[in-house]
Amino acid sequence: MSKFKKIILIIAPFVLLYLFCLPRQLFRQPLSATLSTGDGTLLGARISDAGQWYFEPAATVPDKFAKCIVAYEDKRFWWHPGIDFLSIGRAIRQNLSRREVVSGASTITMQVIRLSRPDAPRSIPEKLLEAVLATRLELRCSKKKILLLYASNAPFGGNVVGIEAAAWRYFGRPADELSWAESAMLAVLPNSPALIHPGRARARLLEKRNFLLDKLQAKGVIDEVECELAKDEPLPDKPLPMPDKAYHLLERLRAAGGDKAYVCSIDPVLQDRVNAIAKSYFSEYHNNLVDNMGILVRSVQTGETVAYYGNTKGLAPGLRGADVDMVPAPRSSGSTLKPLLYAAMLDKGMILPGTLIKDTPYNYNNFSPHNFSREFDGAVPADEVIERSLNVPSVRMLERYGVPEFLELLQKMGFSTINRDADHYGLSLILGGAEITLESLVGAYLSMARDLAGDGETAESPLSRASIWLTFEALSKAGRPEEESSWREFSSGRKVAWKTGTSWGSRDAWSVGVTRDYVAGIWVGNSDGEGRSGVTGVQYAAPVLFDVITALPSSHWFSKPVDNMVPLEVCHRSGLPASRICPQVDTVWVPDITERPDECKYHRLVHLDAERNYLVNSSCYPVEKMVETVWFVLPPAMEWYYMKNHLDYRPLPPKHPDFDAFSDQGNPIEIIYPQNGITIVTTRSLSGKEQGVVVRAAHRDPTAVLFWHLDDEFAGQTVGEHDLLLRPEPGRHLLTVMDTGGASRAVTFTVK
Ligand SMILES: [Zn+2]
Secondary structure (H helix, E strand, O other): OOHHHHHHHHHHHHHHHHHOOOOOOOOOOOOOOEEEEOOOOEEEEOOOOOOOEEOOOOOOOOHHHHHHHHHHHOOOOOOOOOOOHHHHHHHHHHHHHHOOOOOOOOOHHHHHHHHHOOOOOOOHHHHHHHHHHHHHHHHHOOHHHHHHHHHHHOEOOOOEEOHHHHHHHHHOOOHHHOOHHHHHHHHHOOOOHHHHOOOOHHHHHHHHHHHHHHHHHHOOOOOHHHHHHHHHOOOOOOOOOOOEOOHHHHHHHHHHHOOOEEEEOOOHHHHHHHHHHHHHHHHHHHHOOOOEEEEEEEEOOOOOEEEEEOOOOOOOOOOOOOOOOOOOOOEEOOOOOHHHHHHHHHHOOOOOOOOEEEEOOOOEOOEOOOOOOOOOOEEEEHHHHHHHOOHHHHHHHHHHHOHHHHHHHHHHOOOOOOOOOHHHHHHHHHHOOOEEOHHHHHHHHHHHHHHHHOOOOOOOOOOOHHHHHHHHHHHOOOOOOOOOOOOOOOOOOOOOEEEEEEOHHHOEEEEEEEOOOEEEEEEEEOOOOOOOOOOOHHHHHHHHHHHHHHHOOOOOOOOOOHHHEEEEEEEOOOOOEOOOOOOOEEEEEEEOOOOOOOOOOOEEEEEEOOOOOOEOOOOOOOHHHOEEEEEEOOOHHHHHHHHHHOOOOOOOOOEOOOOOOOHHHOOOEEEEEOOOOOEEOOOEOOOOOEOOEEEEEEEOOOOOEEEEEEOOEEEEEEEOOEEEEEOOOOEEEEEEEEEOOOOEEEEEEEEO
């Protein structure tokens, strides 16, 4: 064997040992969770599992801090191979003369090694090992990377580790925004971190900082003026609390992805505004024991979340329910889904915006909803049903559209918490019978807004742009809901499509608002589900919504998607496609589809006598004297309620005394209550007497006399208002009503 090979054999193990002596990953301690915005603003941070403020390292070391730390700790850092022989020589002399370890002579590279071996003893053999490992680290990493490892893992006093956490902890700013004085103060800390504590150490810290500043000036890094100004800067006071501006968002990210650095799309300025708005309403709501609130704002243009307020955490000590993130929490929808039904029906050509919807008492399988006002309007245009959020017409609309079909639409629009079948929800689906989340509500309106703002090439929602436009138009009108008590006027000074919702028992107050650029959603209530009187969408959620919208940059309204719409002539009064005889016709823009509602059937051609007092026909009146005219006629029950609110509505004149056939006018009687087939539960008074049932009918002729029969027994007669009190026994009954002309109606009902 040659001498050369022998040398190789002897050296090889040492080479291998050297190559593998340094662990792949030097630092393994748990990180703090941090939440930052794209521009580097820290929104929140959590202490790590090791009890430290230890942030995920940034990409680079800030320039000022790099210059400070090199000048202070290791002036030959950029040139030495990990070991600085000049300073070692000095250290050995000092240590030998004092017989103890007083001077480290550690390079920054060696200190990185030392920081990565926190449990190693402070001894001369360890020191030698650190030196060897340091040279190995120099082979592996660039100088910049080594400096970054140092800056990210050095101690900065207390439980603060790394320059990023230190900058936020002591100065409330990111490390790359620190001044020379601030950078210099942080540069002297790792070697004597205890100096940060208040007391006499502070003077020593100031001295060291200024010493470093002088050094920087001497090296020409800063000029004399900069140096003097920097020395005038005071040291920071006690450590600042870490920001916590989006508590629930950070907690949600941590729960899903663990503790690390998260970057989000939140707009820090808007988030501050939203936090302040929530706080300003909280004290008022808290007085009524309404303690929780969620706010979510997303950008129409990017689809990103720009403000996320999960709950009222921290606004009062020990606040109940504030730990629950209300953004993803399932809650009863109230009326918030009604506009989606309106849009869907427009899309299928089932309605036009002004189509009259029946608003009279409704009962189906003993489901009998009422409007918030507990009144009925007889007939209401569909867009007004949405504007005023009327319950009974909405139920009739859903009945027509179909619960399974509407469920399918909602699921397509992202309401993943609406996951039961149609039988489970029934028609109450439209009145808050299903649970949604603030996130899904905002998401659904956002997808609509994005489709409308977009070019029509790609679609996020299953609804057409035309229907979305018409829906937003209906939701942006000024006069508003009846669903909610005591109407309040809101004005943000800009156009907003908005909807409120209130769940049964005043448990949930919702509002959602759409501008051209943002969609904002608000939920107010108690996360434990406790209802409080007076909690409605209008009273509790809409004021918050309008403050949030006011805080947003103003924007123009959407442009009408004319490529997706066509003009159509509709009857002014019924909102249906105009018939040949409709007297007043409007041109409205409607979705460009072939399906349409039938043409107006409410306008009828009628024949009157010359004085226009009676309906006549050829059997009772000379044809040549007849006046032919067009009359707007609603079916009896609709008419009965409609007349009360529409003073211009004139019912048909009575028929002529000699008129013998009313057949062409249909049945003039309608029984309003009870509806056919319902079960009535009667109550007893304190004396044990049955309270009875008030039955009600409507007749087209206001002068008509009606005769009532219960189970073929005469029960009474009525004139004008056809209300009659009956006291039926428990069991099944037949109720019959007749007029003097021979017309009649009958219903069956059951009494319990
Ligand atoms: Zn008409």
